[in-house]
Amino acid sequence: MAGWLRRHGGLIPYLFLVPGGLWLLVFFVLPMLTMASVALQEGTLGTGYRFTFNLGVFPEVIGRYDDQFLRSLLYALVVTGLTMAIGYPMAYTIAFRGGRYKNVLLLLVILPFFTSFIIRTISWKFILADQGFLLGTLKDIGILDDGFRLLATPIAVISGITYNYLPFVVLPLYVALEKIDYKLVEAATDLYASRAQAFLRVTLPLSMSGVFAGSLLAFIPAAGDYINAELLGGTRETTMIGNVVQTLYLTNNDYPQASAISLILMVGLIGGVLAYQRILRGQELTV
Amino acid sequence: MRDQSRDSQIERAIARAFSGGRYSRRVFLRRAGKGAVVAGSALTLQSILAACGIGPGASGSASPSGAALVGGGEPAGTLVFANWPLYIDVDDETGESPTLQQFTEASGIEVDYQEAIQDNQEFFGTIQPALSAGQDTAWDMIVPTDWMVGKMIGLGYLEAFDVAASVPNFVANASDKYKNPSYDADNRHSVPWQSGITGIAYNPELTGREITGFADLLDPAFEGQIGMFSEVRDSLSLALLHNGVQPKDATEDDVRAAADILRDQAPLVRGYYGNEYAQALADGSLAVTMAWSGDVFQLQFDNPDLQFVVPEAGGILWIDNMTIPKLAQHPNDALAFMDFVYQPEIAAQITEWVNYICPVPAAQEIIRTHAQEAVDADDQETADYLTSVAESELVFPSEEMLGNLHSYKVLSEEEEALWNELFQEITQG
Numbered sequence: 001m002a003g004w005l006r007r008h009g010g011l012i013p014y015l016f017l018v019p020g021g022l023w024l025l026v027f028f029v030l031p032m033l034t035m036a037s038v039a040l041q042e043g044t045l046g047t048g049y050r051f052t053f054n055l056g057v058f059p060e061v062i063g064r065y066d067d068q069f070l071r072s073l074l075y076a077l078v079v080t081g082l083t084m085a086i087g088y089p090m091a092y093t094i095a096f097r098g099g100r101y102k103n104v105l106l107l108l109v110i111l112p113f114f115t116s117f118i119i120r121t122i123s124w125k126f127i128l129a130d131q132g133f134l135l136g137t138l139k140d141i142g143i144l145d146d147g148f149r150l151l152a153t154p155i156a157v158i159s160g161i162t163y164n165y166l167p168f169v170v171l172p173l174y175v176a177l178e179k180i181d182y183k184l185v186e187a188a189t190d191l192y193a194s195r196a197q198a199f200l201r202v203t204l205p206l207s208m209s210g211v212f213a214g215s216l217l218a219f220i221p222a223a224g225d226y227i228n229a230e231l232l233g234g235t236r237e238t239t240m241i242g243n244v245v246q247t248l249y250l251t252n253n254d255y256p257q258a259s260a261i262s263l264i265l266m267v268g269l270i271g272g273v274l275a276y277q278r279i280l281r282g283q284e285l286t287v
Numbered sequence: 288m289r290d291q292s293r294d295s296q297i298e299r300a301i302a303r304a305f306s307g308g309r310y311s312r313r314v315f316l317r318r319a320g321k322g323a324v325v326a327g328s329a330l331t332l333q334s335i336l337a338a339c340g341i342g343p344g345a346s347g348s349a350s351p352s353g354a355a356l357v358g359g360g361e362p363a364g365t366l367v368f369a370n371w372p373l374y375i376d377v378d379d380e381t382g383e384s385p386t387l388q389q390f391t392e393a394s395g396i397e398v399d400y401q402e403a404i405q406d407n408q409e410f411f412g413t414i415q416p417a418l419s420a421g422q423d424t425a426w427d428m429i430v431p432t433d434w435m436v437g438k439m440i441g442l443g444y445l446e447a448f449d450v451a452a453s454v455p456n457f458v459a460n461a462s463d464k465y466k467n468p469s470y471d472a473d474n475r476h477s478v479p480w481q482s483g484i485t486g487i488a489y490n491p492e493l494t495g496r497e498i499t500g501f502a503d504l505l506d507p508a509f510e511g512q513i514g515m516f517s518e519v520r521d522s523l524s525l526a527l528l529h530n531g532v533q534p535k536d537a538t539e540d541d542v543r544a545a546a547d548i549l550r551d552q553a554p555l556v557r558g559y560y561g562n563e564y565a566q567a568l569a570d571g572s573l574a575v576t577m578a579w580s581g582d583v584f585q586l587q588f589d590n591p592d593l594q595f596v597v598p599e600a601g602g603i604l605w606i607d608n609m610t611i612p613k614l615a616q617h618p619n620d621a622l623a624f625m626d627f628v629y630q631p632e633i634a635a636q637i638t639e640w641v642n643y644i645c646p647v648p649a650a651q652e653i654i655r656t657h658a659q660e661a662v663d664a665d666d667q668e669t670a671d672y673l674t675s676v677a678e679s680e681l682v683f684p685s686e687e688m689l690g691n692l693h694s695y696k697v698l699s700e701e702e703e704a705l706w707n708e709l710f711q712e713i714t715q716g
Contacts (some may be wrong), residue, residue: 125563
């Protein structure tokens with residue numbers, strides 16, 4: 001064994017990749033291939049599905065569901081912007097001003113994850129209900145008009161997604177910021193940089209890996225989200241592409257169209273990520 | 288469940304709200320089901336894999352007509368039973384179901400009872416691969432809703448039996464309304480488990496007036512406070528009835544006309560709900576909404592003002608049925624159970640807990656007797672509860688109400704595709 005290891009030691013890193021590789025093969029690559037195959041089939045549940053290499057399904061679903069595609073991308077962009085705007089100052093404060101409370105503050109950031117995603121989103125329904133705790137109170141003291149509502153509006157959906165993905169943004173930002181040697185910032189100010197200049201030319205560039213990772217971790221799941229859109233939205237004006245896929249799969253049993261949409265979404269997101277990475281070229285990626 | 292207290296009512300309500308319980312009896316993947324996204328997609332994947340190239344009834348499954356009957360044999364001693372969550376009586380103390388225990392005592396048949404059905408389509412997706420491949424599904428008895436029963440009969444997925452010989456208590460005790468239904472002639476494949484009404488619920492405080500029909504769901508005065516169902520059959524069927532068309536007779540033109548009404552209504556609608564409508568109604572977000580009777584009966588414990596009406600033009604009576612999937616291992620045990628629960632005393636016991644419409648009319652008098660027994664035992668709380676069950680029109684509908692209830696149409700595959708397409712365009716754009 002020892003001799004074998006000495007001769008083939010170079011293989012060890014590859015052996016380490018085997019468990020993860022197999023996992024991805026079985027639970028990612030194979031389902032992907034199945035999905036691609038299903039997308040190109042035609043038929044119904046009753047008569048069965050047959051592979052017909054029907055490439056026409058792609059233009060068909062893009063034409064039929066273009067509104068929902070665009071809405072999902074728009075929501076995901078807004079959510080990414082909001083999570084950055086909220087998450088960056090948060091991560092910055094914890095990393096540089098947290099002191100001995102750092103761990104407590106980080107715990108608070110991930111604390112919501114101890115509750116199920118679904119229950120958190122349902123709680124938002126209680127909070128945002130027309131006569132609920134928040135709006136009911138504001139209506140009672142006359143700040144809001146009686147007819148004002150948030151549920152079933154894009155505001156509720158975007159707020160819900162933002163809330164659900166905020167920790168995914170804060171954590172990588174924190175890791176990136178925490179690594180920064182604060183002496184570099186001090187050196188910049190010693191060299192007559194203002195605080196703003198020091199931030200823009202030292203801290204921000206050094207934290208770009210966190211910005212990259214965080215924005216992807218918010219954008220990608222946000223684009224595919226359907227739970228917030230359903231629970232906090234539920235109207236034609238808030239339908240995201242994920243809701244369409246869900247309906248096509250589970251209600252209409254239209255597996256080919258649903259698979260085609262999933263593939264388009266995935267290819268689109270991969271393309272977007274690659275372009276984004278190119279824009280931020282040269283940044284070390286760490287999560 | 289004679290010692291049912293108000294507290295356990297509330298606990299049940301909470302359990303339902305957070306575990307995807309009764310409210311989620313009818314629609315897929317809501318609430319807790321959403322948490323089970325992974326499980327859901329796995330099931331879907333399974334059905335896709337099976338869907339690859341294998342048509343239904345490719346082998347094994349016999350045609351619906353002329354199929355051999357099951358029944359008449361000795362029970363094997365085991366029953367594997369898939370039902371919806373919170374759909375059978377449960378003793379608060381032991382967590383066991385008295386009905387299942389009594390059945391085992393009486394028959395010697397052990398029941399493997401699983402709350403496996405969250406949604407008709409989704410559950411169908413889990414058994415369709417086996418059925419289409421001509422294999423046993425591992426279930427001996429399942430409880431699909433009427434239209435799904437019709438669909439499964441059409442695909443040759445259900446065993447046929449002689450209801451008069453195998454389930455005599457059904458013939459003796461079931462209400463005539465449940466016999467020889469349109470989706471299953473002569474009850475050759477199914478007997479009802481429980482049923483309920485799709486109608487309209489409203490909050491009088493918000494509407495400021497009595498609500499009587501589907502036209503109220505189209506009233507611009509309630510803009511943004513109107514709830515509709517995301518279930519295509521429910522929403523389109525009520526619109527069809529509003530147009531004076533019986534859902535079972537609906538032609539393509541009728542359905543398109545009904546869809547036009549819903550399309551015009553869409554700007555007024557707050558949302559297309561599954562089970563979550565109950566919460567939106569309870570918290571004041573909805574003034575008037577489509578509703579399922581059992582939910583409203585439950586909600587009235589918290590807000591007695593809430594009202595449920597069958598629309599003037601008619602509502603839907605949906606029926607969940609006990610059926611035996613093709614090639615089930617223990618069909619005789621399933622038939623024995625069907626016969627067992629059609630004893631009025633057992634039917635009453637289940638109804639006292641689940642609060643849906645009981646298919647056995649005689650159960651009403653038995654629940655009244657139980658209420659009187661509770662009075663005699665000085666347990667006013669239980670007595671009040673049982674009286675409210677026995678006297679509720681939502682549990683024991685009057686003849687007048689039943690006369691205004693109609694069935695879903697059993698859709699052909701082309702019709703189903705059309706209905707889905709028309710409705711999806713309205714709800715999702």
